[in-house]
Amino acid sequence: MKDYIRYLFGVILCMFFVSQVSAQQINYAEYFFDTDPGRGNGTALPVSSTNTIDASFTIPTSALSPGMHNLYIRTRSTDGLWSLNANRIVFINPIHSTFLSKIVEGEYFIDIDPGFGNGNSLTLTAGDTVSITQTAATSSLSSGIHNLFVRFKNGYGKWSLSQQRLIYVNNNHNIGQIVAAEYFFDNDPGEGNATSVTVASGNTIDLTNSISVSSLGAGLHFLNFRVKDSKNQWSLAERQLFYISQPITTRNLAEAEYFYDDDPGFGNGNSITISAGDSINLITTLNSSTLNSGVHFVNIRVKDQNGKWSLAERKLIYVLDGQLQNPRIVDAEYYFDDDPGFGNGTSFSPSAGNTIDISAAIASSSLDMGSHIFNVRAKDSLGRWSLVSSQVIYVNA
Numbered sequence: 001m002k003d004y005i006r007y008l009f010g011v012i013l014c015m016f017f018v019s020q021v022s023a024q025q026i027n028y029a030e031y032f033f034d035t036d037p038g039r040g041n042g043t044a045l046p047v048s049s050t051n052t053i054d055a056s057f058t059i060p061t062s063a064l065s066p067g068m069h070n071l072y073i074r075t076r077s078t079d080g081l082w083s084l085n086a087n088r089i090v091f092i093n094p095i096h097s098t099f100l101s102k103i104v105e106g107e108y109f110i111d112i113d114p115g116f117g118n119g120n121s122l123t124l125t126a127g128d129t130v131s132i133t134q135t136a137a138t139s140s141l142s143s144g145i146h147n148l149f150v151r152f153k154n155g156y157g158k159w160s161l162s163q164q165r166l167i168y169v170n171n172n173h174n175i176g177q178i179v180a181a182e183y184f185f186d187n188d189p190g191e192g193n194a195t196s197v198t199v200a201s202g203n204t205i206d207l208t209n210s211i212s213v214s215s216l217g218a219g220l221h222f223l224n225f226r227v228k229d230s231k232n233q234w235s236l237a238e239r240q241l242f243y244i245s246q247p248i249t250t251r252n253l254a255e256a257e258y259f260y261d262d263d264p265g266f267g268n269g270n271s272i273t274i275s276a277g278d279s280i281n282l283i284t285t286l287n288s289s290t291l292n293s294g295v296h297f298v299n300i301r302v303k304d305q306n307g308k309w310s311l312a313e314r315k316l317i318y319v320l321d322g323q324l325q326n327p328r329i330v331d332a333e334y335y336f337d338d339d340p341g342f343g344n345g346t347s348f349s350p351s352a353g354n355t356i357d358i359s360a361a362i363a364s365s366s367l368d369m370g371s372h373i374f375n376v377r378a379k380d381s382l383g384r385w386s387l388v389s390s391q392v393i394y395v396n397a
Contacts, residue, residue, distance in 0.1 A: 065092065106122035106153070110141060113149065143170055149163065177203055180228040181197040183195050188237070220241060222240070222242075251306055252304065253280055256272040258286055259298075260291060297314050329354065329379070330352045332348040343379075348360055352381070373390050376388070
């Protein structure tokens with residue numbers, strides 16, 4: 001039985017990571033959903049031996065139930081070492097039918113809701129949208145104002161909200177024909193005092209007119225339309241909401257600023273020098289010397305030549321302690337197979353430095369014959385441990 005195995009290790013600590021010196025490549029990848037089947041038992045992904053993988057994979061989800069699931073992907077190197085699992089949450093929609101999502105039924109009712117499916121049926125052809133022209137019976141209604149409601153149902157049996165319209169019922173059948181029409185915006189000037197629209201006399205009219213909005217300011221407005229019959233009776237006004245936008249002009253960006261964490265107010269951040277233009281490509285150094293170590297938010301926004309500020313673009317950053325500008329390795333340890341915890345391995349006691357070169361005899365007399373995993377890691381002057389560098393060894397009688 002050999003009592004000692006001699007290894008030479010070069011350990012380089014860069015920030016928080018230890019690089020493994022040996023040339024290793026990724027030669028296998030696999031994925032699984034929700035429950036880990038064990039390394040090597042997932043579903044293989046097609047990869048070629050390489051140092052990095054940049055590829056798109058199609059992963060079937062037909063076997064998954066609707067709802068939230070976890071997708072895991074991991075890789076294995078040529079020396080048999082597995083990566084950690086990369087995790088993404090995915091959502092599986094219930095089975096969707098194009099036909100079932102279409103409108104398949106419609107109904108109307110007046111004043112009182114009889115309950116879904118109990119209204120007066122509308123004749124329609126199933127589709128994503130429907131256009132309906134149908135006569136609604138009003139003979140049972142009293143003279144006066146009433147509310148007409150229309151709603152629709154899709155193939156899943158889901159009813160829409162009810163669309164409401166105000167109607168007026170006149171039981172005097174000797175009604176006059178429509179002889180005049182007018183429209184107005186926002187405030188009612190009084191019947192007959194709005195902008196006139198030429199119409200042909202009749203019981204109904206089909207009106208297509210261009211309406212000038214040049215006198216209106218930008219923003220929300222109401223368009224109101226009403227008609228008058230031959231008995232000089234005006235209808236109620238039909239109202240529609242519309243929006244007039246500001247004239248579109250080219251506005252260059254003229255100013256930029258950044259701030260950390262709390263917003264000091266528009267124009268009170270740290271100024272960033274930019275060249276005026278409709279877009280900017282910003283590469284600059286941001287001063288973080290006043291920040292404490294830890295997590296912070298950096299926010300950047302721009303202002304156009306009209307004095308309008310954009311929303312702030314926010315990014316999460318981490319500020320390192322100033323001592324980390326020149327980290328020093330002060331300790332190193334090794335262990336076989338199971339991790340005893342940071343600081344509980346067998347110490348190498350290296351000389352402090354940015355890099356260490358260790359040549360030491362490693363006792364293996366306590367190990368059983370066969371394969372084992374030899375692990376080594378280092379610690380810096382701030383007590384931060386590196387990742388573990390591992391090697392497979394074989395103890396032979």
